[in-house]
Amino acid sequence: MNNSNLSYPSFSSLDLYYISISSNIFLYGYIIMMIIGFTGNIFQIMTFSRKTMTKMSTGILFLALSVSNTVYLLLSLYVLIIYGFNIPDQSNYAKVCQFRHYMYYLSINFSAWMLTTISCDRWIRSQFPIKAKLFCTHLMQEKECQYSSLS
Numbered sequence: 001m002n003n004s005n006l007s008y009p010s011f012s013s014l015d016l017y018y019i020s021i022s023s024n025i026f027l028y029g030y031i032i033m034m035i036i037g038f039t040g041n042i043f044q045i046m047t048f049s050r051k052t053m054t055k056m057s058t059g060i061l062f063l064a065l066s067v068s069n070t071v072y073l074l075l076s077l078y079v080l081i082i083y084g085f086n087i088p089d090q091s092n093y094a095k096v097c098q099f100r101h102y103m104y105y106l107s108i109n110f111s112a113w114m115l116t117t118i119s120c121d122r123w124i125r126s127q128f129p130i131k132a133k134l135f136c137t138h139l140m141q142e143k144e145c146q147y148s149s150l151s
Contacts (some may be wrong), residue, residue, distance in 0.1 A: 027084035034073060034080065041070045057136045058121055065114040072107040075100055 011019070044066040053059035078100060081087050089096070125132045 023084070023086070026080065030076060030080040030084050034077065037069070037073045041066050041073065045070070058118055061114055061118045061121065065111055065118070068107045068110045068114065071103060072111070075104050075107070 045063065047053060048059050048063035048066060054063070082089055121136050125136055
C-alpha cells in the first residue's frame with residue numbers, strides 16, 4: 001500500500017481546546033473524586049464494621065455497599081493513570097481490559113442491588129414492624145449479598 005494514500009486527522013484549534021479540557025477533567029475531576037470517595041468509604045467501612053453495626057441487618061448491607069464502591073474507585077484509578085496522566089498501558093491489555101470491565105460492571109450492579117435491598121429492608125421494617133424480625137435477619141442479609149454478587 002502506498003503511504004501517500006494515508007490521511008491523518010487534522011485538528012482545528014477548537015478541537016485541541018476541547019481535547020485539553022477533557023484531559024483536565026479526567027485529571028482534576030478524578031483526583032477530586034478519589035480523595036472524597038476514598039475518604040468517605042474508609043469512614044463508612046470503619047463505621048459499619050463495628051460490632052454494634054454488624055449486628056443490624058442494614059449494617060451488613062451498608063458495609064457491602066461501601067466495599068463495592070471502594071472497588072469501583074480502585075478501578076477508576078486505572079482510568080486516572082491512563083487518561084489523566086497520559087501514561088501508556090504496558091500490561092497485557094486484553095486480559096487486563098476484560099478483568100477491569102468485569103469488575104467494573106460487577107461493582108456497579110452490586111451497588112445498585114445493595115441500594116435496592118436496603119430500600120426494601122427499610123420498607124419492610126416500617127410497614128411490617130412485627131414481621132420484620134422474620135425477614136430482616138443477619139442471615140437473610142448475608143444471603144442477599146451473596147445472591148447480588150452472583151447476579
